[in-house]
Amino acid sequence: MPFEDKRILKLDREVEGLRLTRSYERSPEGRKVTEEVFDRLTLEVISKLIREGSIAKLDFPVSTGKEGNVFRATAPDGSFVALKIFRVSNSTFKNIARYIEGDPRFSGITGSTRKLIYAWTTKEFKNLCRLEAARVRVPHPIRFLRNVMVMEYIGDEAMAAPQxxxxxxxxxxxxxxxxxxxxxxxxxxxxxxxxxxxxxxxxxxxxxxxxxxxxxxxxxxxxxxxxxxxxxxxxxxxxxxxxxxxxxxxxxxxxxxxxxxxx
Ligand SMILES: Nc1ncnc2c1ncn2[C@@H]1O[C@H](COP(=O)(O)OP(=O)(O)OP(=O)(O)O)[C@@H](O)[C@H]1O
Ligand SMILES: [Mg+2]
Incomplete structure (x- = not known):
């Protein structure tokens, strides 16, 4: 089995436990979210966050937008956190990526698209840190990794805080x-x-x-x-x-x- 396939299999097993609830996953909305949000790279990030103990599991999507999605997650100590996941690939990009991945002539393009999104994630995280230090009430920033930001969850057991x-x-x-x-x-x-x-x-x-x-x-x-x-x-x-x-x-x-x- 090629190395890449093995890696994906391992990843699949790792993310098994963090799947959204079955009923949600089966709903049309749930299927769409699962497909669109959890591209391979994002799965890698989430499984790393689980391994390092930043989160224990994903609970449900709070918001699904064009640029990204926000999830409630449970931390190992049972408290809630919010995960903002910036979309690495829209469906167009995903289709294109299939054709250009592995082609050295295009490595700069996919690389820079991702880098741009990683930079954006970093920027939001750093802005939150600055604002918090300035005593602006923002969700407390916890961690960022590639295209995922972990922050304080604003809301309660039942639902996220309304706009x-x-x-x-x-x-x-x-x-x-x-x-x-x-x-x-x-x-x-x-x-x-x-x-x-x-x-x-x-x-x-x-x-x-x-x-x-x-x-x-x-x-x-x-x-x-x-x-x-x-x-x-x-x-x-x-x-x-x-x-x-x-x-x-x-x-x-x-x-x-x-x-x-x-x-
Ligand atoms: N820390 C948080 N705790 C609870 N809910 C949150 C948190 N952060 C964001 N949300 C919810 O997710 C939604 C989208 O978050 P945000 O505005 O940061 O992303 P966005 O990129 O603007 O997405 P959209 O385009 O959908 O507005 C918010 O309107 C809010 O309902
Ligand atoms: Mg917004």
Missing amino acids: LRSVRLEKPQKVYREVVRFMRRAYQRAGLVHGDLSEYNILMHEGRPYIIDCGQAMMADHPNAQGLLERDIRNINRYFSGLGVRVWGDGTVLRYVKGVRER
Whole structure:
């Protein structure tokens, strides 16, 4: 048996135990997820995370998106963690990959596609570390390996925390002020602009907002940062004013976030 086949067989055995529940796997949605997400490379990463004790098993997908998927997983001590798995290959890429894998003329291409995704995973992890150090409430980053990031799971036994957009807030004014304060801390202490902040990328858990999806966050001196900061502010002001919160003007928030005093 060729070496490669042996390796895959071994891997298959290793991942046997971490399969999603049978009923889920048999459902059409489950089948699609299993096929698309668990490409060979990702299986390797997951089995490594299991061997090293970062996780014990995958529980269920929390979210399946275009670029990646988020799973709840159980750690060996029984606590939950979240796994964000960035897709290494969309189906097109997978089809192409079949033809070009093993062809030395193309080794640079698949290599660099993967490297790009690994770099993106690293970037999100590092952004989370910076933001946490700046006291922005984000899921605590735990580990990253290739295209998989392990972080604190926001939610409880029954389900993952909902996005801000689908929650009825008891104290919207308080949440608004905290989100604006997070933007300020991100900017002033971490030197970061989130760049995709909205009611979709804030989770609400036990009445408190958590900022997520920080892969695209960029340094404040990046040429696009100012424009994206202004867009983040417009998004947040739009959403909270829709809830009846008396929001500050966009310009006032901008000056507050940047620490520019008003005369
Ligand atoms: N740490 C976490 N704990 C619980 N749920 C999470 C966590 N991180 C992400 N999620 C859930 O997964 C969804 C997608 O995560 P995220 O926004 O980081 O990825 P994305 O690349 O933007 O995917 P999408 O395009 O689907 O938004 C979130 O909206 C949220 O519901
Ligand atoms: Mg998102």
